[in-house]
Amino acid sequence: MITIVDYAINNLHSVEKAFQSLKIPVEVTDRPDRILSARKLILPGVGAFADAMDNLKAKDMIQCLSEKVSLGTPLLGVCLGLQLLFTESEEFGHHLGLNYIPGKVKRLPAGLRVPHIGWNQLHLREADPLLNGISEESFVYFVHSYFADPVNSSDVLATTDYGIEFPAIVRRGSVWATQFHPEKSQDVGLRILRNFAEM
Numbered sequence: 001m002i003t004i005v006d007y008a009i010n011n012l013h014s015v016e017k018a019f020q021s022l023k024i025p026v027e028v029t030d031r032p033d034r035i036l037s038a039r040k041l042i043l044p045g046v047g048a049f050a051d052a053m054d055n056l057k058a059k060d061m062i063q064c065l066s067e068k069v070s071l072g073t074p075l076l077g078v079c080l081g082l083q084l085l086f087t088e089s090e091e092f093g094h095h096l097g098l099n100y101i102p103g104k105v106k107r108l109p110a111g112l113r114v115p116h117i118g119w120n121q122l123h124l125r126e127a128d129p130l131l132n133g134i135s136e137e138s139f140v141y142f143v144h145s146y147f148a149d150p151v152n153s154s155d156v157l158a159t160t161d162y163g164i165e166f167p168a169i170v171r172r173g174s175v176w177a178t179q180f181h182p183e184k185s186q187d188v189g190l191r192i193l194r195n196f197a198e199m
Contacts, residue, residue, distance in 0.1 A: 045080025
């Protein structure tokens with residue numbers, strides 16, 4: 001069973017439907033006790049960084065998520081869910097994140113059309129079980145205005161280009177995340193979700 005974290009700001013139902021299409025059992029929950037008993041976790045997200053962190057705090061989820069990460073429970077962040085894993089964000093001010101991956105979330109540079117919406121190619125940096133069957137020619141679907149800038153380049157599994165090169169997939173320990181939406185990225189995205197489920 002894969003547990004999708006419901007913190008009242010996210011695109012959890014599209015992620016849930018993607019796993020259901022793969023015949024992979026999932027549950028959606030906002031209960032800390034269910035998160036603590038989860039075997040694998042998905043942290044999806046669409047919206048503002050500060051609001052998301054406020055909702056995680058209000059629902060008493062931060063401590064239980066951190067406990068699960070410290071125990072090595074696999075966690076996959078999606079879009080805003082990736083950004084929340086970092087130390088801090090400059091979105092509408094300065095806000096602290098979950099700090100599972102050292103680094104800062106920054107706005108895409110001036111002069112680029114924001115939000116970045118569309119299909120971009122992955123550039124693979126590291127072999128990883130999450131990327132089994134994923135090739136350098138793979139395209140995935142992005143919708144975002146901010147990007148993550150990790151302290152350690154070794155935390156980056158794949159990048160993409162949109163005016164600048166930025167991380168498309170990151171990993172640190174048992175925490176993985178995609179800046180793109182795998183649930184909207186057709187066969188490539190579904191393969192990534194299946195890989196996460198089967199690890």
